[in-house]
Amino acid sequence: MPELPEIEASKRVLAPRLRGDSLVSCRILSPGFCRNPSARRLEKLSGRAIRGLARRGKYLAIELEGSTPLILHLGMSGRLILDGRGPHERFEIQTTRHRLSISDPRRFGRVLFRFPKLGAEPLGPGFSPRILAELLRRRKAPVKALLMDQRLVAGLGNIYATEALFEAGVRPGKAGGRLSRAEIERLARASRRVLRRAVRLGGSTLADQAYLDPLGKPGRAGAAASLYGRAVGRCGHPLRSTRRLIAGRRAIYCPVCQR
Template sequence: MPELPEVETVRRGLVPAMERKRILQADVRRPDLRWPLPERMAERLTGARVERLRRRSKYILADLDIGETLIIHLGMSGRMTVSGLAEAYVPGEFHHAHPLTLKHDHVVFDMEGGARVTFNDARRFGAMDLIDTARAEEHPLLAALGPEPLGNAFNADLLAARLKGRKGPIKALLLDQKLVAGLGNIYVCEALHRAGIHPERAGGRIGRARIELLAVTIRQVLQEAIEAGGSSLRDYRQADGELGYFQHTFRAYDREGAPCPTAGCDGTIRRIVQGGRSTYFCPRCQR
Protein backbone atom coordinates (compact mmCIF):
# COMPACT_ATOMS: atom_id res chain seq x y z
CA MET A 1 0.00 0.00 0.00
CA PRO A 2 1.36 3.46 -0.82
CA GLU A 3 2.88 5.12 2.24
CA LEU A 4 3.38 8.78 3.08
CA PRO A 5 6.14 9.48 0.50
CA GLU A 6 4.15 7.93 -2.34
CA VAL A 7 0.99 9.84 -1.42
CA GLU A 8 2.91 13.10 -1.05
CA THR A 9 4.56 12.51 -4.44
CA VAL A 10 1.17 11.97 -6.06
CA ARG A 11 -0.21 15.09 -4.36
CA ARG A 12 2.65 17.20 -5.69
CA GLY A 13 2.12 15.77 -9.17
CA LEU A 14 -1.57 16.71 -9.06
CA VAL A 15 -1.02 20.31 -7.96
CA PRO A 16 -0.29 21.81 -11.43
CA ALA A 17 -3.35 20.09 -12.90
CA MET A 18 -5.85 20.63 -10.08
CA GLU A 19 -4.94 23.35 -7.59
CA ARG A 20 -6.76 26.63 -8.25
CA LYS A 21 -8.44 24.96 -11.23
CA ARG A 22 -12.12 24.24 -11.77
CA ILE A 23 -13.45 20.74 -12.36
CA LEU A 24 -15.22 21.18 -15.68
CA GLN A 25 -16.60 17.65 -15.68
CA ALA A 26 -16.51 14.89 -13.08
CA ASP A 27 -17.23 11.44 -14.49
CA VAL A 28 -18.01 8.88 -11.76
CA ARG A 29 -18.20 5.55 -13.53
CA ARG A 30 -19.31 3.25 -10.69
CA PRO A 31 -21.23 3.65 -7.41
CA ASP A 32 -18.51 2.37 -5.12
CA LEU A 33 -14.84 1.69 -4.51
CA ARG A 34 -13.93 0.14 -1.18
CA TRP A 35 -17.09 1.79 0.17
CA PRO A 36 -20.03 3.49 -1.57
CA LEU A 37 -19.10 6.79 -3.17
CA PRO A 38 -20.86 9.97 -1.97
CA GLU A 39 -24.36 10.65 -3.24
CA ARG A 40 -24.48 12.83 -6.37
CA MET A 41 -20.70 12.92 -6.37
CA ALA A 42 -20.35 13.86 -10.04
CA GLU A 43 -22.98 16.59 -9.72
CA ARG A 44 -21.41 18.05 -6.59
CA LEU A 45 -17.89 18.10 -8.03
CA THR A 46 -18.67 19.39 -11.52
CA GLY A 47 -18.06 23.12 -11.55
CA ALA A 48 -16.25 23.18 -8.20
CA ARG A 49 -12.87 24.90 -7.94
CA VAL A 50 -10.02 23.16 -6.13
CA GLU A 51 -8.70 25.80 -3.75
CA ARG A 52 -5.97 23.66 -2.19
CA LEU A 53 -4.53 20.14 -2.37
CA ARG A 54 -3.09 18.90 0.90
CA ARG A 55 -2.13 15.61 2.52
CA ARG A 56 -3.02 14.14 5.89
CA SER A 57 -1.22 10.89 6.64
CA LYS A 58 -1.87 8.68 3.60
CA TYR A 59 -4.86 10.68 2.37
CA ILE A 60 -5.06 13.44 -0.26
CA LEU A 61 -7.51 16.21 0.58
CA ALA A 62 -8.88 18.58 -2.07
CA ASP A 63 -10.50 21.64 -0.48
CA LEU A 64 -13.19 22.99 -2.82
CA ASP A 65 -14.76 26.42 -3.15
CA ILE A 66 -18.20 24.92 -2.41
CA GLY A 67 -17.20 24.41 1.22
CA GLU A 68 -16.58 20.67 0.85
CA THR A 69 -13.39 18.62 0.86
CA LEU A 70 -12.80 15.59 -1.33
CA ILE A 71 -10.92 12.91 0.61
CA ILE A 72 -8.96 10.46 -1.55
CA HIS A 73 -7.28 7.23 -0.43
CA LEU A 74 -5.31 5.27 -3.02
CA GLY A 75 -5.67 1.91 -1.29
CA MET A 76 -3.47 -0.95 -2.44
CA SER A 77 -3.60 -0.47 -6.20
CA GLY A 78 -5.08 2.97 -6.76
CA ARG A 79 -3.35 5.43 -9.10
CA MET A 80 -4.07 9.05 -9.94
CA THR A 81 -2.56 10.02 -13.26
CA VAL A 82 -2.55 13.25 -15.23
CA SER A 83 -2.78 13.62 -19.00
CA GLY A 84 -2.79 16.73 -21.14
CA LEU A 85 -0.93 18.81 -18.58
CA ALA A 86 2.05 19.88 -20.67
CA GLU A 87 -0.13 21.05 -23.53
CA ALA A 88 -2.28 23.09 -21.16
CA TYR A 89 0.59 25.53 -20.67
CA VAL A 90 1.40 26.13 -24.35
CA PRO A 91 -0.76 29.06 -25.54
CA GLY A 92 -2.40 28.66 -28.93
CA GLU A 93 -1.70 24.94 -29.31
CA PHE A 94 -4.35 22.26 -29.51
CA HIS A 95 -4.42 19.63 -26.79
CA HIS A 96 -3.45 16.12 -27.72
CA ALA A 97 -6.13 13.49 -27.26
CA HIS A 98 -6.26 11.97 -23.80
CA PRO A 99 -5.64 8.22 -23.47
CA LEU A 100 -8.65 6.00 -23.95
CA THR A 101 -10.59 5.35 -20.76
CA LEU A 102 -9.65 1.95 -19.34
CA LYS A 103 -11.75 -0.66 -17.56
CA HIS A 104 -10.56 0.33 -14.09
CA ASP A 105 -10.65 4.11 -14.61
CA HIS A 106 -13.41 4.67 -12.07
CA VAL A 107 -13.35 8.45 -11.57
CA VAL A 108 -12.23 11.00 -14.19
CA PHE A 109 -11.85 14.76 -13.72
CA ASP A 110 -11.62 17.04 -16.76
CA MET A 111 -9.96 20.16 -15.41
CA GLU A 112 -9.94 23.79 -16.40
CA GLY A 113 -6.84 24.31 -18.53
CA GLY A 114 -7.11 21.02 -20.42
CA ALA A 115 -5.66 18.46 -18.01
CA ARG A 116 -7.44 15.23 -17.18
CA VAL A 117 -6.99 13.48 -13.83
CA THR A 118 -7.90 9.79 -13.74
CA PHE A 119 -8.35 7.58 -10.70
CA ASN A 120 -7.63 3.97 -11.67
CA ASP A 121 -8.02 1.17 -9.13
CA ALA A 122 -8.03 -2.43 -10.30
CA ARG A 123 -8.70 -3.92 -6.85
CA ARG A 124 -11.04 -1.16 -5.69
CA PHE A 125 -9.48 -0.88 -2.23
CA GLY A 126 -9.23 2.88 -2.64
CA ALA A 127 -11.84 5.31 -1.35
CA MET A 128 -13.29 8.76 -1.93
CA ASP A 129 -15.61 10.81 0.24
CA LEU A 130 -16.95 14.35 0.47
CA ILE A 131 -17.30 16.22 3.75
CA ASP A 132 -17.78 19.80 4.89
CA THR A 133 -14.31 21.38 4.89
CA ALA A 134 -14.86 22.84 8.35
CA ARG A 135 -15.39 19.32 9.70
CA ALA A 136 -12.87 17.44 7.58
CA GLU A 137 -10.60 16.58 10.50
CA GLU A 138 -13.60 14.94 12.21
CA HIS A 139 -14.01 12.40 9.42
CA PRO A 140 -13.71 8.80 10.73
CA LEU A 141 -10.65 8.21 8.51
CA LEU A 142 -8.84 11.26 9.92
CA ALA A 143 -10.12 11.92 13.43
CA ALA A 144 -7.83 9.54 15.33
CA LEU A 145 -4.63 10.18 13.38
CA GLY A 146 -1.47 11.12 15.26
CA PRO A 147 0.94 13.94 14.39
CA GLU A 148 2.56 14.23 10.97
CA PRO A 149 6.18 12.99 11.04
CA LEU A 150 7.19 15.84 8.72
CA GLY A 151 5.28 18.45 10.72
CA ASN A 152 6.74 20.95 13.16
CA ALA A 153 5.12 19.17 16.11
CA PHE A 154 7.04 15.95 15.53
CA ASN A 155 10.30 15.82 17.48
CA ALA A 156 12.15 13.72 20.04
CA ASP A 157 10.16 15.14 22.95
CA LEU A 158 6.86 14.16 21.36
CA LEU A 159 8.12 10.71 20.34
CA ALA A 160 9.56 10.04 23.81
CA ALA A 161 6.28 11.02 25.44
CA ARG A 162 4.28 8.72 23.18
CA LEU A 163 6.65 5.77 23.72
CA LYS A 164 6.92 6.19 27.48
CA GLY A 165 5.84 3.04 29.30
CA ARG A 166 4.88 1.24 26.09
CA LYS A 167 5.69 -2.47 26.16
CA GLY A 168 4.93 -3.22 22.54
CA PRO A 169 7.71 -3.65 19.96
CA ILE A 170 8.88 -0.36 18.44
CA LYS A 171 8.11 -1.57 14.91
CA ALA A 172 4.44 -2.15 15.74
CA LEU A 173 4.17 1.10 17.68
CA LEU A 174 5.48 3.18 14.79
CA LEU A 175 2.95 1.56 12.47
CA ASP A 176 0.14 2.64 14.80
CA GLN A 177 -1.41 5.61 12.98
CA LYS A 178 -2.63 7.02 16.29
CA LEU A 179 0.95 7.35 17.51
CA VAL A 180 2.44 8.81 14.30
CA ALA A 181 0.48 9.36 11.11
CA GLY A 182 1.58 8.10 7.71
CA LEU A 183 4.38 5.69 8.58
CA GLY A 184 4.24 2.31 6.87
CA ASN A 185 6.17 -0.92 6.78
CA ILE A 186 8.87 0.11 4.31
CA TYR A 187 9.94 3.35 5.92
CA VAL A 188 9.73 2.08 9.50
CA CYS A 189 12.12 -0.74 8.57
CA GLU A 190 14.47 1.74 6.93
CA ALA A 191 14.35 4.23 9.80
CA LEU A 192 14.94 1.59 12.48
CA HIS A 193 17.90 0.22 10.54
CA ARG A 194 19.51 3.65 10.20
CA ALA A 195 18.89 4.38 13.89
CA GLY A 196 20.34 1.02 14.95
CA ILE A 197 17.21 -0.02 16.85
CA HIS A 198 16.01 -3.63 16.90
CA PRO A 199 12.40 -3.83 15.64
CA GLU A 200 11.38 -6.09 18.55
CA ARG A 201 12.69 -3.78 21.28
CA ALA A 202 9.96 -2.47 23.57
CA GLY A 203 9.16 1.14 22.74
CA GLY A 204 9.35 2.21 26.37
CA ARG A 205 12.86 0.77 26.75
CA ILE A 206 14.56 2.88 24.12
CA GLY A 207 16.95 5.42 25.59
CA ARG A 208 16.65 9.15 25.05
CA ALA A 209 19.68 9.42 22.77
CA ARG A 210 18.35 6.80 20.39
CA ILE A 211 14.87 8.32 20.44
CA GLU A 212 16.44 11.60 19.33
CA LEU A 213 18.26 9.77 16.54
CA LEU A 214 15.09 7.91 15.55
CA ALA A 215 13.03 11.10 15.30
CA VAL A 216 15.64 12.67 13.02
CA THR A 217 16.03 9.49 10.99
CA ILE A 218 12.29 9.10 10.38
CA ARG A 219 12.17 12.59 8.94
CA GLN A 220 15.30 12.04 6.81
CA VAL A 221 14.07 8.74 5.34
CA LEU A 222 10.70 10.23 4.42
CA GLN A 223 12.25 13.32 2.84
CA GLU A 224 14.72 11.26 0.81
CA ALA A 225 11.91 8.98 -0.38
CA ILE A 226 9.79 11.94 -1.48
CA GLU A 227 12.75 13.38 -3.40
CA ALA A 228 13.12 10.00 -5.14
CA GLY A 229 9.44 9.91 -6.08
CA GLY A 230 8.58 7.20 -3.56
CA SER A 231 9.11 3.45 -3.89
CA SER A 232 7.62 1.38 -6.73
CA LEU A 233 7.29 -2.26 -5.75
CA ARG A 234 4.05 -3.35 -7.45
CA ASP A 235 1.29 -0.99 -8.56
CA TYR A 236 2.51 2.43 -7.48
CA ARG A 237 3.15 5.12 -10.11
CA GLN A 238 3.66 8.86 -9.82
CA ALA A 239 0.99 11.18 -11.23
CA ASP A 240 2.87 11.36 -14.55
CA GLY A 241 2.96 7.56 -14.76
CA GLU A 242 6.66 7.28 -13.87
CA LEU A 243 8.02 4.83 -11.30
CA GLY A 244 9.45 5.92 -7.98
CA TYR A 245 13.14 5.20 -7.36
CA PHE A 246 13.69 5.00 -3.60
CA GLN A 247 13.57 1.19 -3.70
CA HIS A 248 17.03 1.26 -5.28
CA THR A 249 18.47 2.73 -2.07
CA PHE A 250 16.82 0.40 0.46
CA ARG A 251 19.25 -0.51 3.25
CA ALA A 252 17.09 -3.18 4.90
CA TYR A 253 13.63 -3.55 3.40
CA ASP A 254 13.26 -6.50 1.01
CA ARG A 255 17.00 -7.31 1.29
CA GLU A 256 16.85 -10.61 3.17
CA GLY A 257 20.19 -12.41 3.00
CA ALA A 258 22.10 -9.36 1.73
CA PRO A 259 25.09 -7.90 3.59
CA CYS A 260 24.24 -5.10 5.99
CA PRO A 261 25.31 -1.79 4.37
CA THR A 262 26.23 -0.14 7.68
CA ALA A 263 29.91 0.79 7.69
CA GLY A 264 31.96 -1.66 9.77
CA CYS A 265 29.09 -4.13 10.19
CA ASP A 266 29.52 -7.68 8.91
CA GLY A 267 25.92 -8.69 9.60
CA THR A 268 23.33 -10.03 7.18
CA ILE A 269 19.82 -8.66 6.73
CA ARG A 270 17.19 -10.97 8.21
CA ARG A 271 13.43 -11.16 7.80
CA ILE A 272 10.94 -11.88 10.55
CA VAL A 273 7.15 -11.51 10.66
CA GLN A 274 5.57 -9.02 13.04
CA GLY A 275 1.84 -8.50 13.10
CA GLY A 276 1.49 -10.34 9.80
CA ARG A 277 4.04 -8.09 8.03
CA SER A 278 7.61 -8.75 7.00
CA THR A 279 10.25 -6.92 9.02
CA TYR A 280 13.79 -6.59 7.66
CA PHE A 281 16.68 -5.75 9.97
CA CYS A 282 20.30 -6.48 10.84
CA PRO A 283 20.56 -8.53 14.05
CA ARG A 284 24.17 -7.42 14.52
CA CYS A 285 23.95 -3.62 14.43
CA GLN A 286 20.31 -3.12 15.46
CA ARG A 287 19.98 -3.50 19.23
Protein backbone atom coordinates in the same frame (compact mmCIF):
# COMPACT_ATOMS: atom_id res chain seq x y z
CA MET B 1 2.32 0.92 -1.54
CA PRO B 2 1.99 4.61 -1.45
CA GLU B 3 3.19 6.13 1.79
CA LEU B 4 3.88 9.73 2.68
CA PRO B 5 6.65 10.38 0.10
CA GLU B 6 4.65 8.93 -2.77
CA ILE B 7 1.62 11.03 -1.89
CA GLU B 8 3.78 14.11 -1.49
CA ALA B 9 5.38 13.43 -4.88
CA SER B 10 1.97 13.02 -6.47
CA LYS B 11 0.74 16.21 -4.87
CA ARG B 12 3.67 18.17 -6.28
CA VAL B 13 2.97 16.89 -9.76
CA LEU B 14 -0.76 17.53 -9.58
CA ALA B 15 -1.00 20.81 -7.69
CA PRO B 16 0.26 23.19 -10.40
CA ARG B 17 -1.77 21.42 -13.05
CA LEU B 18 -5.09 21.22 -11.25
CA ARG B 19 -5.09 24.51 -9.40
CA GLY B 20 -7.61 26.86 -10.91
CA ASP B 21 -9.47 24.11 -12.73
CA SER B 22 -13.08 23.41 -11.87
CA LEU B 23 -14.61 20.01 -11.27
CA VAL B 24 -16.84 18.87 -14.05
CA SER B 25 -17.70 15.45 -12.67
CA CYS B 26 -16.66 12.79 -10.18
CA ARG B 27 -17.50 9.22 -10.99
CA ILE B 28 -17.12 5.91 -9.24
CA LEU B 29 -16.09 3.49 -11.95
CA SER B 30 -16.07 0.38 -9.83
CA PRO B 31 -19.16 -0.24 -7.73
CA GLY B 32 -18.35 -0.50 -4.05
CA PHE B 33 -15.01 1.23 -4.38
CA CYS B 34 -16.03 4.18 -2.26
CA ARG B 35 -18.17 3.12 0.62
CA ASN B 36 -19.04 6.44 2.16
CA PRO B 37 -19.44 9.15 -0.44
CA SER B 38 -22.73 8.66 -2.14
CA ALA B 39 -22.95 9.38 -5.81
CA ARG B 40 -25.26 12.24 -4.88
CA ARG B 41 -22.75 13.89 -2.64
CA LEU B 42 -20.15 13.60 -5.38
CA GLU B 43 -22.53 15.14 -7.90
CA LYS B 44 -22.84 18.21 -5.73
CA LEU B 45 -19.16 18.95 -6.30
CA SER B 46 -19.63 19.68 -9.99
CA GLY B 47 -18.66 23.18 -10.95
CA ARG B 48 -16.57 23.87 -7.87
CA ALA B 49 -13.16 25.40 -8.35
CA ILE B 50 -10.05 23.63 -7.14
CA ARG B 51 -8.22 25.88 -4.71
CA GLY B 52 -5.26 23.59 -4.28
CA LEU B 53 -4.00 20.27 -3.04
CA ALA B 54 -2.94 19.33 0.45
CA ARG B 55 -1.43 16.24 1.98
CA ARG B 56 -1.94 14.88 5.45
CA GLY B 57 -0.16 11.60 6.22
CA LYS B 58 -0.91 9.32 3.28
CA TYR B 59 -4.07 11.21 2.35
CA LEU B 60 -4.35 13.65 -0.51
CA ALA B 61 -6.96 16.38 -0.26
CA ILE B 62 -8.37 18.27 -3.20
CA GLU B 63 -9.42 21.58 -1.71
CA LEU B 64 -12.54 23.04 -3.23
CA GLU B 65 -14.26 26.37 -3.23
CA GLY B 66 -17.26 26.32 -0.92
CA SER B 67 -17.05 22.68 0.04
CA THR B 68 -15.20 20.36 2.34
CA PRO B 69 -12.25 18.87 0.50
CA LEU B 70 -12.43 15.68 -1.49
CA ILE B 71 -9.94 13.31 0.08
CA LEU B 72 -8.24 10.44 -1.69
CA HIS B 73 -6.44 7.50 -0.16
CA LEU B 74 -4.64 5.05 -2.39
CA GLY B 75 -4.68 2.03 -0.12
CA MET B 76 -1.76 -0.18 -0.94
CA SER B 77 -1.98 -0.60 -4.66
CA GLY B 78 -3.56 2.63 -5.79
CA ARG B 79 -2.03 5.03 -8.26
CA LEU B 80 -3.12 8.38 -9.58
CA ILE B 81 -3.18 8.86 -13.31
CA LEU B 82 -3.39 12.27 -14.90
CA ASP B 83 -4.69 12.44 -18.45
CA GLY B 84 -4.04 8.81 -19.18
CA ARG B 85 -5.60 5.43 -18.86
CA GLY B 86 -4.68 2.51 -16.71
CA PRO B 87 -5.97 -0.89 -15.73
CA HIS B 88 -8.35 -1.21 -12.77
CA GLU B 89 -9.56 2.36 -12.75
CA ARG B 90 -11.93 2.80 -9.82
CA PHE B 91 -12.61 6.50 -9.62
CA GLU B 92 -12.40 9.40 -11.98
CA ILE B 93 -12.43 13.15 -11.70
CA GLN B 94 -12.98 15.24 -14.76
CA THR B 95 -11.92 18.87 -14.50
CA THR B 96 -12.11 21.62 -17.06
CA ARG B 97 -8.67 20.80 -18.45
CA HIS B 98 -7.76 17.40 -17.03
CA ARG B 99 -8.87 13.93 -16.11
CA LEU B 100 -7.56 12.37 -12.91
CA SER B 101 -8.22 8.74 -12.10
CA ILE B 102 -7.33 6.22 -9.42
CA SER B 103 -6.09 2.89 -10.68
CA ASP B 104 -6.25 0.41 -7.83
CA PRO B 105 -6.12 -3.32 -8.51
CA ARG B 106 -6.61 -4.35 -4.90
CA ARG B 107 -9.35 -1.86 -4.18
CA PHE B 108 -8.10 -0.74 -0.80
CA GLY B 109 -8.24 2.87 -1.85
CA ARG B 110 -10.90 5.24 -0.58
CA VAL B 111 -12.57 8.52 -1.32
CA LEU B 112 -13.63 10.51 1.74
CA PHE B 113 -15.03 13.88 2.70
CA ARG B 114 -13.03 14.28 5.84
CA PHE B 115 -9.76 13.06 7.25
CA PRO B 116 -9.84 10.26 9.77
CA LYS B 117 -8.14 10.90 13.08
CA LEU B 118 -4.44 11.22 12.27
CA GLY B 119 -1.39 11.62 14.46
CA ALA B 120 1.75 13.69 14.23
CA GLU B 121 3.01 14.76 10.83
CA PRO B 122 6.56 13.40 10.78
CA LEU B 123 7.87 16.11 8.45
CA GLY B 124 5.98 18.86 10.23
CA PRO B 125 7.51 21.31 12.66
CA GLY B 126 5.79 19.65 15.61
CA PHE B 127 7.53 16.31 15.27
CA SER B 128 10.38 15.92 17.74
CA PRO B 129 12.01 13.24 19.90
CA ARG B 130 9.98 14.62 22.77
CA ILE B 131 6.69 14.07 20.93
CA LEU B 132 7.75 10.59 19.86
CA ALA B 133 8.73 9.73 23.42
CA GLU B 134 5.27 10.83 24.53
CA LEU B 135 3.64 8.57 21.94
CA LEU B 136 5.74 5.54 22.87
CA ARG B 137 5.58 6.01 26.60
CA ARG B 138 4.44 2.94 28.49
CA ARG B 139 3.35 1.23 25.30
CA LYS B 140 3.91 -2.51 25.13
CA ALA B 141 3.22 -2.95 21.42
CA PRO B 142 6.21 -3.41 19.10
CA VAL B 143 7.68 -0.05 18.14
CA LYS B 144 7.15 -0.83 14.46
CA ALA B 145 3.43 -1.33 14.98
CA LEU B 146 3.24 1.99 16.81
CA LEU B 147 5.24 3.75 14.10
CA MET B 148 2.80 2.51 11.48
CA ASP B 149 -0.28 3.41 13.51
CA GLN B 150 -1.65 6.40 11.63
CA ARG B 151 -3.39 7.70 14.75
CA LEU B 152 0.02 8.21 16.34
CA VAL B 153 2.26 9.14 13.41
CA ALA B 154 0.74 9.85 10.02
CA GLY B 155 2.54 8.72 6.90
CA LEU B 156 4.86 5.86 7.72
CA GLY B 157 3.99 2.46 6.25
CA ASN B 158 5.88 -0.77 6.03
CA ILE B 159 8.69 0.42 3.76
CA TYR B 160 9.65 3.60 5.56
CA ALA B 161 9.08 2.25 9.07
CA THR B 162 11.43 -0.61 8.19
CA GLU B 163 14.02 1.83 6.87
CA ALA B 164 13.71 4.24 9.78
CA LEU B 165 14.15 1.48 12.35
CA PHE B 166 17.22 0.23 10.51
CA GLU B 167 18.81 3.67 10.37
CA ALA B 168 18.05 4.18 14.03
CA GLY B 169 19.51 0.79 14.95
CA VAL B 170 16.35 -0.29 16.73
CA ARG B 171 14.73 -3.71 16.40
CA PRO B 172 11.15 -3.63 15.11
CA GLY B 173 9.87 -5.97 17.80
CA LYS B 174 11.07 -3.95 20.76
CA ALA B 175 8.23 -2.68 22.92
CA GLY B 176 7.65 1.03 22.32
CA GLY B 177 7.90 1.84 26.00
CA ARG B 178 11.27 0.16 26.35
CA LEU B 179 13.19 2.37 23.95
CA SER B 180 15.90 4.42 25.57
CA ARG B 181 16.02 8.17 25.27
CA ALA B 182 18.89 7.83 22.81
CA GLU B 183 16.98 5.32 20.69
CA ILE B 184 13.93 7.56 20.53
CA GLU B 185 16.15 10.45 19.55
CA ARG B 186 17.69 8.40 16.75
CA LEU B 187 14.33 7.06 15.62
CA ALA B 188 12.74 10.50 15.39
CA ARG B 189 15.66 11.78 13.35
CA ALA B 190 15.83 8.67 11.18
CA SER B 191 12.10 8.83 10.40
CA ARG B 192 12.39 12.37 9.18
CA ARG B 193 15.58 11.70 7.27
CA VAL B 194 14.21 8.63 5.52
CA LEU B 195 11.00 10.39 4.51
CA ARG B 196 12.71 13.57 3.39
CA ARG B 197 15.17 11.63 1.27
CA ALA B 198 12.37 9.64 -0.36
CA VAL B 199 10.42 12.82 -1.11
CA ARG B 200 13.52 14.27 -2.73
CA LEU B 201 13.90 11.12 -4.87
CA GLY B 202 10.26 11.26 -5.88
CA GLY B 203 9.02 8.22 -3.95
CA SER B 204 9.76 4.52 -4.07
CA THR B 205 9.66 2.29 -7.07
CA LEU B 206 9.98 -1.27 -5.88
CA ALA B 207 9.95 -4.52 -7.73
CA ASP B 208 6.52 -5.79 -6.78
CA GLN B 209 4.41 -2.64 -6.59
CA ALA B 210 6.08 -0.04 -8.71
CA TYR B 211 5.19 3.48 -7.77
CA LEU B 212 4.60 5.77 -10.67
CA ASP B 213 3.71 9.40 -10.29
CA PRO B 214 0.51 10.75 -11.90
CA LEU B 215 2.35 11.27 -15.17
CA GLY B 216 3.68 7.72 -15.18
CA LYS B 217 7.19 8.62 -14.11
CA PRO B 218 8.85 6.22 -11.64
CA GLY B 219 10.34 7.37 -8.35
CA ARG B 220 13.95 6.67 -7.50
CA ALA B 221 13.83 5.94 -3.76
CA GLY B 222 13.46 2.16 -4.10
CA ALA B 223 17.05 1.67 -5.15
CA ALA B 224 18.07 3.66 -2.10
CA ALA B 225 16.38 1.26 0.33
CA SER B 226 18.72 -0.25 2.89
CA LEU B 227 16.58 -3.21 3.84
CA TYR B 228 13.29 -3.25 2.07
CA GLY B 229 13.08 -5.80 -0.72
CA ARG B 230 16.56 -7.15 -0.05
CA ALA B 231 17.96 -10.41 1.34
CA VAL B 232 21.25 -8.80 2.30
CA GLY B 233 21.16 -5.32 3.75
CA ARG B 234 23.01 -2.34 2.38
CA CYS B 235 25.15 -2.86 5.47
CA GLY B 236 26.34 -6.17 4.00
CA HIS B 237 24.71 -8.38 6.62
CA PRO B 238 22.15 -11.08 5.85
CA LEU B 239 18.76 -9.87 6.96
CA ARG B 240 16.32 -11.66 9.18
CA SER B 241 12.59 -11.52 9.54
CA THR B 242 10.78 -11.75 12.84
CA ARG B 243 9.00 -15.01 13.51
CA ARG B 244 6.35 -13.15 15.44
CA LEU B 245 3.94 -11.10 13.39
CA ILE B 246 4.08 -7.35 13.94
CA ALA B 247 0.96 -5.51 12.88
CA GLY B 248 -0.09 -8.67 11.08
CA ARG B 249 3.09 -9.25 9.11
CA ARG B 250 6.68 -10.27 9.46
CA ALA B 251 9.22 -7.52 10.01
CA ILE B 252 12.62 -7.42 8.31
CA TYR B 253 15.65 -6.28 10.26
CA CYS B 254 19.42 -6.57 10.42
CA PRO B 255 20.41 -8.64 13.44
CA VAL B 256 23.82 -6.95 13.55
CA CYS B 257 22.94 -3.29 13.10
CA GLN B 258 19.67 -3.31 15.03
CA ARG B 259 19.92 -4.09 18.72
